Amino acid sequence: MTRQWIEEVAGTCRAFGTDYLHVIIDQAGVDFSVIPALNSLSVEWQSLFHGLPEAIYCR
Secondary structure: OHHHHHHHHHHHHHHHOOOOOOOOOOOOOOOOOOHHHHHHOOOOOOOOOOOOHHHHHHO
């Protein structure tokens, strides 16, 4: 399922001639942080919480 989703997104990006994708992850409905998973990826990512108390989860 994940591989299929990634292939579809990659195909759409190629069709539009772009080599990047912006994704916003809303963690409001979950009781765990996705930061460890993001840290394990080999992609560039940014947090909207830099400089805020929530930034402790970005380490």
